[in-house]
Amino acid sequence: MKGIWKYKNLLPAIQDVNQITLGEGNTPLLRSRYIGPSLGLENLYFKLEHLNPSGSYKDRFAAMVVSNCLQQRKRGILATSSGNTGAALAAYSAAADLKCLVALVDGAPFGKIQQMGVYGSELLMIKGFGIQDLRTKEVMDHLKALAVARDYSLEISAYKFSPVGMQGVQTIAFEIADALPEVKHVFVPAGGGGLYLSILLGFSKWQTNENEQVKPMMYGVQPSGNDTIASVLMGKQQVLKSLDTSETCISGLQVPSLLDAQAIYDLSLKYSCNGATVEDEKVFLYQKLLAQKEGIFCEPAGAVALAGLIKAMESGEIRAEDPVVCLVTGNGPKDLKALDQIYTKEDCAYAEDMLQTKTIIENKLNR
Secondary structure, X not given: OOHHHHXXXXXXXXXXXXXXXXXXXXXXXXXXXXXHHHHOOOOEXXXXXXXXXOOEOHHHHHHHHHHHHHHHOOOEEEEEEOOHHHHHHXXXXXXXXXXXXXXXXXXXXXXXXXXXXXXXXXXXXXXXXXXXXXXXXXXXHHHHHXXXXXXXXXXXXXXXXXXXXXXXXXXXXXXXXXXXXXXXXXXXXOOOOHHHHHHHHHHHHHHHHOOOOOOOEEEEEEEHXXXXXXXXXXXXXXXXXOOOEOOOXXXXXXXXXXXXXXXXXXXXXXXXXXXXXXXXXXXXXXXXXXXXXXXXXXXXXXXXXXXXXXXXXXXXXXXXOOOEEEEEOEEHHXXXXXXXXXXXXHHOOOOOOHHHHHHHHHHHHOO
């Protein structure tokens, strides 16, 4: 069995007959050809999670969730999502012939919603959900009660709600440790912190079971408009605080609730942890840089780790020879509206005849 089940000895016990995979995992760890050298880094790598089957690292979560639901004989899945979790669960639920209903974060990109709909999931966008803390709590309370009443599994990509499913995400750490045991720094985008906690726990599990020498510094990188964890990890703030409203426009990282923040803080006292906050405009800049200098087409959230690395370098925290990994978490078509920050219809030249065609081509080749 392929996918995350390559590491089944480090994962919750699921019978072979219930192990669902669409080929998730085993994503490339690509050495930077331009950005790394331009920053003075000799060993910068990008972990290309946007190449998973539904286009994000959440496929690892979905593979474990759906497999566990089959083992537990659940009737279906209730989920919440701003896009990637829902798309992944929709795909894997379809493969397992399970019903899936997704409560959508208000303002989730339509490209992600459309993907869920194509897979056949039932969808509902709720005003204020995922953006306003009070509304989010109200919706979550209702979903919890509904899951119990209908014998459905309630799945949110956070350890607080889905501790079994999130163990599938730990396989990212296993793969990095397998391929690059000398890694010194890992930069991880953070919203509610589930991905960061997964990588942290994954390296911890690897140290215990495989190689105790793999101990990278872990950076949780958040948009400054959703700084619930990063400042605490940096030591700039002593108390974890939820937000009334997330003020970032980076889809997928608009999580005003603390979710896994307390668990991250507790582990940060034992492991090498740090943080970084980045401005939205920097994220869009590095999204463009990844595409035009490395050929990596990711959504804005997928460029957050690189933005955090550059922030850390400005503070002198990274040595030139250090092996560094940045997670690229979701692919570009996930958030087509955000691409207007980079390229619009008006940017594409149009020629009405051959004379104009020749002129425009010559001008472009002479740039």
